[in-house]
Amino acid sequence: MAFAFVSNAQILEPVKWKYKAELIGKEEAEIILTCTIEEGWHVYATKLSDKTDAIGPIATTLKLDPSANYELVGKTKEGKYITHFDPNFEMDLNYFENTASFSQKIKIKSDQPFQITGVLEYMSCNDEKCIFPDPVKFKVSIKPEGTGAAETAKDTILNPIDSSGLAQTNITGANPTDANSHQVAPGASGNFNYAINSIDLANPLVKDCGSVSTAAPAKGSSLWQIFVLGFLGGLVALLTPCVFPMIPLTVSFFTKGNSNKKKGVTNAMVYGLFIFLIYVLLSLPFHFLDQIDPNILNNISTNVWLNVFFFVIFVVFAISFFGYFEITLPASFANKMDNASEVGGLIGSFFMALTLAIVSFSCTGPILGSLLAGSLSKDGGAIQLTAGMGGFGLALGIPFAVFAAFPGMLKSLPKSGGWLNSVKVVLGFAELALAIKFLSNADLVDHWGFLKYEVFIGAWVIIFIGMALYLFGKIKFPHDSPLKKLSFFRISSGVMVIAWVVYLASGFRYDEKYNTYHSLTALSGLAPPVGYSWMYPKECPHNLDCEHDYQLALERAKRENKPLFVDFTGYACVNCRKMEEHVWIKPEILDILREKYIVVSLYVDDRKELPAELRESFFSQKANRTTDVVTYGDRWAALQVESFNSNSQPLYCLLTPDEKLLKDPVGYTPDSDKYKEWLECGLGGFETWKSETAMVRH
Numbered sequence: 001m002a003f004a005f006v007s008n009a010q011i012l013e014p015v016k017w018k019y020k021a022e023l024i025g026k027e028e029a030e031i032i033l034t035c036t037i038e039e040g041w042h043v044y045a046t047k048l049s050d051k052t053d054a055i056g057p058i059a060t061t062l063k064l065d066p067s068a069n070y071e072l073v074g075k076t077k078e079g080k081y082i083t084h085f086d087p088n089f090e091m092d093l094n095y096f097e098n099t100a101s102f103s104q105k106i107k108i109k110s111d112q113p114f115q116i117t118g119v120l121e122y123m124s125c126n127d128e129k130c131i132f133p134d135p136v137k138f139k140v141s142i143k144p145e146g147t148g149a150a151e152t153a154k155d156t157i158l159n160p161i162d163s164s165g166l167a168q169t170n171i172t173g174a175n176p177t178d179a180n181s182h183q184v185a186p187g188a189s190g191n192f193n194y195a196i197n198s199i200d201l202a203n204p205l206v207k208d209c210g211s212v213s214t215a216a217p218a219k220g221s222s223l224w225q226i227f228v229l230g231f232l233g234g235l236v237a238l239l240t241p242c243v244f245p246m247i248p249l250t251v252s253f254f255t256k257g258n259s260n261k262k263k264g265v266t267n268a269m270v271y272g273l274f275i276f277l278i279y280v281l282l283s284l285p286f287h288f289l290d291q292i293d294p295n296i297l298n299n300i301s302t303n304v305w306l307n308v309f310f311f312v313i314f315v316v317f318a319i320s321f322f323g324y325f326e327i328t329l330p331a332s333f334a335n336k337m338d339n340a341s342e343v344g345g346l347i348g349s350f351f352m353a354l355t356l357a358i359v360s361f362s363c364t365g366p367i368l369g370s371l372l373a374g375s376l377s378k379d380g381g382a383i384q385l386t387a388g389m390g391g392f393g394l395a396l397g398i399p400f401a402v403f404a405a406f407p408g409m410l411k412s413l414p415k416s417g418g419w420l421n422s423v424k425v426v427l428g429f430a431e432l433a434l435a436i437k438f439l440s441n442a443d444l445v446d447h448w449g450f451l452k453y454e455v456f457i458g459a460w461v462i463i464f465i466g467m468a469l470y471l472f473g474k475i476k477f478p479h480d481s482p483l484k485k486l487s488f489f490r491i492s493s494g495v496m497v498i499a500w501v502v503y504l505a506s507g508f509r510y511d512e513k514y515n516t517y518h519s520l521t522a523l524s525g526l527a528p529p530v531g532y533s534w535m536y537p538k539e540c541p542h543n544l545d546c547e548h549d550y551q552l553a554l555e556r557a558k559r560e561n562k563p564l565f566v567d568f569t570g571y572a573c574v575n576c577r578k579m580e581e582h583v584w585i586k587p588e589i590l591d592i593l594r595e596k597y598i599v600v601s602l603y604v605d606d607r608k609e610l611p612a613e614l615r616e617s618f619f620s621q622k623a624n625r626t627t628d629v630v631t632y633g634d635r636w637a638a639l640q641v642e643s644f645n646s647n648s649q650p651l652y653c654l655l656t657p658d659e660k661l662l663k664d665p666v667g668y669t670p671d672s673d674k675y676k677e678w679l680e681c682g683l684g685g686f687e688t689w690k691s692e693t694a695m696v697r698h
Contacts, residue, residue: 014041015124021116021140027108028073029142031064033120034101040126045081045094046102058123062102065117065478069110070142077103086125113143119479192635194618194642196659201645204661206685209677223387230388233367234395239423243364247399272397274353279393282368283386304607307442314435321428323421323479353397367427368392421479422490429467433460437526444528444571445607445633453517453533457507460527464504468497510536515543519581529577541580542590546599550639553600558657563686565597565679568640568651570605575668576650583672592679597654602636604649610635654682656689 019033037043048059062076079101086093102120120136237243319325357364368389403409436451436459443451469475471494473483507527509518516536520527531538540546547553550566557564569576584590593599609615609631620627622641629635641647644665652669654662662685669675 014038014126015043015122017120017136019136019138019140021142023142024105026144028105029070029108030103030105031062031116031118031138031140032101032103033062033136033138035099037096037098037100037124039098041124042095042097042126043100043122043124045096046076046078048093049083049091058121060100060102060120060122062104062120063118063479063481064104064106066476066482067114067116069114070106070108070116073105073107077105108142108144111144113141115139115141192614192616192629192639194635194638195621196639196643198659199643199655199661201661201664204663204685205656205689206663206681209681209684223384226384227387227391230391231395232391233388234392236423236427237364237367237392237396238399240364240420240427243396244420247403269401271353272399272401274350275356275397275400276390276393278350278353278357279368279389279396280386283389286385287383304442304446307438307445310438311435311442314431314438318428318431318435321424321431323425323477356396364396421477421481425470425477425480426467426493429463429470432463436460436463440528441571444532445605447608451528453528453530454508454535456527457504457520461501461504464497464501468494468501471497519585521582526574529580540599540601541584544590544594544599546601548601548603550600550602550636553598554657554659557598557655560598561657561690562596562598563662563682564655564657565593565599566653566655567599567601568636568644568646568649568653569601569603570649571603573605573649578670579650579668583670583675586672586676589672589676589679592676592683596683597679602639604633604637604640606633606636607631608633654679654685656686658693660689662686662689 015035015037017033017035019031021029021031023029035043044059046060046062060078064072079096079099081094081096081100083092083094085091086095106116117137117139120138122136238247436456440451440456443449466475470477471490473486473490476483503520503522507517507520507523507530510516511518511530516533516538517530519530529538529541530536531541531543539548546567547556553564553566584593610629614635615628615630617626617628618638619625620638620642622645627634627638629638637647640651644651644653646665646667648667651665651667653665656662662682663678666675666678669678
């Protein structure tokens with residue numbers, strides 16, 4: 001029968017708790033928790049073994065929340081336990097059967113009534129299963145002047161304390177950005193020419209210079225980067241309380257009492273492989289969406305209300321990581337997967353892996369949510385999501401296979417403890433920072449105008465100051481263990497976070513050359529552009545004299561007889577910001593853009609609606625379907641797809657005033673020298689075009 005892990009919210013409830021508080025004289029009281037245990041099940045003692053530090057089981061731990069009204073007296077006391085061989089862990093362990101009791105004595109330091117809150121964490125097993133129930137949360141009242149302590153639900157089974165105080169997040173819009181960002185050329189109508197017939201992608205005017213082949217390498221590089229990020233996310237997930245204790249539990253199941261050790265190791269490796277495959281499978285639906293509509297993933301990632309939804313979800317995730325409540329999947333779902341795992345063989349191993357994914361969701365869900373939202377915000381969408389999910393699943397699956405092959409290595413694992421909760425809390429601060437990022441996306445795309453550069457950087461500074469204070473032990477959260485002294489790792493981590501805060505604060509330095517803030521390289525694509533500012537607002541990057549409407553830019557190119565630099569970009573496009581802040585900012589490139597080209601930046605994720613007379617539907621030859629154009633972003637996205645056969649950003653195109661292609665379009669090009677060569681090649685082609693056009697006129 002398969003060894004099963006069972007989720008927190010569980011139909012199986014073999015242990016039922018009662019709790020009370022009793023006065024001991026006038027200055028002391030005792031908090032007592034007792035439980036009844038179903039036959040065949042047991043609950044572990046506060047000390048797992050008298051002979052050795054056991055690896056795997058979770059010892060029972062009683063924690064009272066700190067208060068000035070009392071202080072602890074001595075250690076937690078417990079009833080008489082038995083020491084018996086535990087088949088799950090193949091060692092003698094201390095545990096309770098039938099009933100158990102745990103108590104903590106306190107010294108009363110207040111002469112007024114007060115309440116004590118706390119939590120008891122435990123684990124329960126039988127000979128086949130182990131469950132990880134919700135911690136027992138309790139609240140009791142102490143009346144120092146009375147004859148006894150008020151008992152809360154003394155004779156009833158305890159229900160967890162309800163989480164409260166979660167503030168509603170109300171988003172209020174501000175005035176839109178300057179209407180000039182959305183000017184439409186005089187006389188324009190709904191019959192916009194999305195497919196520019198004069199553009200021949202196979203035959204640009206210039207072919208023998210400025211070759212920049214960036215699309216394929218950038219995509220491959222991006223896939224490896226997100227795979228590595230996913231892998232790192234999986235390693236972080238391993239260090240959370242939902243996953244870490246399961247490593248020795250699962251390994252012991254595959255290796256214990258198996259006459260054929262090789263078969264046990266093989267089964268464990270198959271189990272690890274299934275963990276990897278399950279997370280890859282989660283990305284498959286997005287590939288189908290990508291086939292239906294090439295722009296759908298970009299539309300999803302830049303959808304205003306979806307970004308607001310991500311903001312709310314990440315705030316909820318952060319509060320959960322701080323320990324105020326747990327996020328779990330439905331217990332019935334976990335039970336079905338658990339039962340299916342008992343089939344054995346490959347099918348049983350698959351459902352065991354699926355049960356692990358479900359049980360650990362409260363810790364892995366926020367990390368996966370970050371991966372999902374981040375992948376869909378990048379070029380490549382579905383394939384990048386698969387790469388990230390694959391990295392995540394691989395990081396989770398490898399330890400189970402490795403430790404099954406070399407079980408002796410389990411002794412080198414650190415013991416479970418308060419450090420696991422500290423990892424969750426630090427992740428909670430990171431989730432808050434990501435939440436601000438998604439709210440910023442919505443603000444940029446829909447032009448609310450309130451979460452500008454200063455607000456964003458200021459919010460991140462506050463969040464990471466909070467993280468530093470936590471690491472230094474200045475603030476605590478509900479499930480934190482008492483911090484007797486700061487470890488070297490905790491101190492060094494806090495110092496690194498402080499250094500990061502100083503770097504963030506440097507983003508408020510004034511750049512006299514461009515009359516704006518110095519952009520932060522590390523936040524390219526995360527923070528709003530420095531021009532999206534309360535103090536130094538700029539319509540275009542680096543104060544360029546750019547346009548935001550293709551028709552207006554084209555007419556200006558004709559008037560000034562300059563080539564057109566078409567920048568297909570996005571408010572939520574990370575690589576677009578990197579190009580602007582790392583490549584465009586180079587003086588030799590910025591001078592070319594400022595003096596030689598008419599720059600037009602077209603935001604394909606602009607959700608501001610077109611005037612009613614400009615909205616239309618047209619049949620797309622590229623997508624072989626009818627496309628609705630309702631927003632400015634719809635218009636520019638359709639122009640990019642129909643004329644340049646591309647739907648990824650950034651995309652840079654060089655055109656003559658009569659809309660002929662000067663040079664092959666390029667995408668993300670972090671090599672500034674190659675980018676400069678490409679721009680200069682386009683200028684050379686433009687001079688040739690001017691000469692030929694002048695000869696035709698004469």
